Amino acid sequence: MKIVILTGAGMSAESGLRTFREMGGLWEEYDVMEVASPQGWHKDPELVMRFYNERRKQLMDCKPNAGHFGVAELEENFDVHIITQNVDNLHERAGSTKVLHLHGELMKCRSSIDETLVYDMDHWELKMGDLCNKGSQLRPHIVWFGEAVPAMEEAIPIVETADILVVIGTSLNVYPAAGLINYTRSGIPIYLIDPNKPDIPMNGINFIQEKAGKGVDILKEELLQKYR
DSSP: OEEEEEEOHHHHGGGTOOOTTTTTTEETTEEHHHHSSHHHHHHOHHHHHHHHHHHHHHHHHOOOOHHHHHHHHGGGTSEEEEEESOOSOHHHHHTOOOEEETTEEEEEEEESSOTTOEEEOSSSOOOTTOBOTTSOBEEEEEOOTTSOOTTHHHHHHHHHTOSEEEEESSOTTSTTHHHHHTTSOTTOOEEEEOSSOOSSOOTTEEEEOSOHHHHHHHHHHHHHHHHO
């Protein structure tokens, strides 16, 4: 049985990772658009680099939470595919093996002239003067505001073949998760785990009003009883 899990910022909140929303849309005195957009990169690449270096350093000090480990444990009984809006690597560190990142990955960098040249990072600092194989500056491997989300093309067929859909830590009125739900087959079970009830009709959706850690425990117990 194939379970597809869509995760957002709430998935990693219990690991201590701050979101843009928690920052109030600001980092230090800078608007998020100045550090997470192509325009910001062209205007002040060193500022953008410093922003992501701090995010990367924070991530290396964080650990997966109970929700991440619970999702990984589902692989013992189900074919689990994760599609995440998060750029952290906490799903992988918890043991999940099929993870698609819609918005890029913090622990990777890529060429600023050839987006197919992507490199793993084992350290937190990316500097001006760090170059790709073609001699161009390396940039964060992140989908910035205003850029296309190429992984959506890969995500859609994954969702189309799901037997069960689970949404964790992102509401059903936040895209791209909301858009992906439209590709599910009619009548499959849909679960939503979030401490806040979304302001949309919830007909046919199994809502678990908890944070990720406790919510995944409840979900896991229910799935094992119904489908194992």
